Amino acid sequence: MNRRGILVVVSGFSGVGKGTLMRCLTERYGYYALSISATTRAPRENEEDGREYFFKTKEEFEQLIAENRLIEYACYCGNYYGTPRDYVEDQMDQGRDVILEIELQGALNIKKQYPDALLLFVMPPDAQTLADRLRGRGTETEEVIRERLQRAVEESEGVEAYDYMIINDDLEKSVETVHCLIDSQHNKISRNLDFVEQIRNEIKIFAKGE
Numbered sequence: 001m002n003r004r005g006i007l008v009v010v011s012g013f014s015g016v017g018k019g020t021l022m023r024c025l026t027e028r029y030g031y032y033a034l035s036i037s038a039t040t041r042a043p044r045e046n047e048e049d050g051r052e053y054f055f056k057t058k059e060e061f062e063q064l065i066a067e068n069r070l071i072e073y074a075c076y077c078g079n080y081y082g083t084p085r086d087y088v089e090d091q092m093d094q095g096r097d098v099i100l101e102i103e104l105q106g107a108l109n110i111k112k113q114y115p116d117a118l119l120l121f122v123m124p125p126d127a128q129t130l131a132d133r134l135r136g137r138g139t140e141t142e143e144v145i146r147e148r149l150q151r152a153v154e155e156s157e158g159v160e161a162y163d164y165m166i167i168n169d170d171l172e173k174s175v176e177t178v179h180c181l182i183d184s185q186h187n188k189i190s191r192n193l194d195f196v197e198q199i200r201n202e203i204k205i206f207a208k209g210e
């Protein structure tokens with residue numbers, strides 16, 4: 001059966017732990033393809049070009065936009081972030097489920113272009129935990145943390161556009177929940193219309209006793 005990969009969008013407030021969650025998911029289930037975005041944000045200390053992001057200058061990023069090489073892009077806290085088109089299309093054509101870890105504007109944009117996409121939102125168990133995690137990361141200044149919390153307020157207004165939420169209070173459980181949600185999409189009737197048609201026709205033949 002020809003099975004096109006599912007496009008999965010994972011969003012969540014900054015500091016909610018979606019990066020760790022996605023890393024664990026892709027390590028455990030080797031067949032997920034995690035898209036690497038381009039960004040104009042400066043690399044954090046432990047980040048490598050081509051691993052977490054493709055780090056670009058503003059000019060380079062604008063060139064990617066002009067050449068239509070991004071499926072979507074958005075400005076987040078003063079920096080550009082965007083999803084490279086070729087990787088996503090190639091992987092989906094090969095039947096792999098592709099995960100985009102992107103923010104709200106990007107998610108809405110993807111939903112418009114790919115109505116079948118599965119939109120997941122990772123939630124903290126409570127607001128205090130989110131603020132603690134953001135500070136505990138130790139990679140951002142207090143000003144940046146405030147800005148990201150403010151952005152979280154804005155993003156919380158868009159959560160209704162998503163299909164499911166995952167409350168990330170137990171990493172193991174969250175990994176399994178995300179995996180099950182993605183896996184179940186393959187069983188949707190709307191994704192299996194060819195198979196349904198084939199079975200229907202075969203049964204008709206049996207029913208006629210031919």
Ligand code: 5GP
Nearest residue numbers: 037038073074076081082083101102103106
């Ligand atoms: P961070 O700077 O913490 O790595 O990412 C900031 C925000 O940008 C996160 O919400 C992350 O999900 C989002 N983001 C990362 N890559 C992309 C992308 O390609 N497109 C969009 N729209 N958002 C992205």
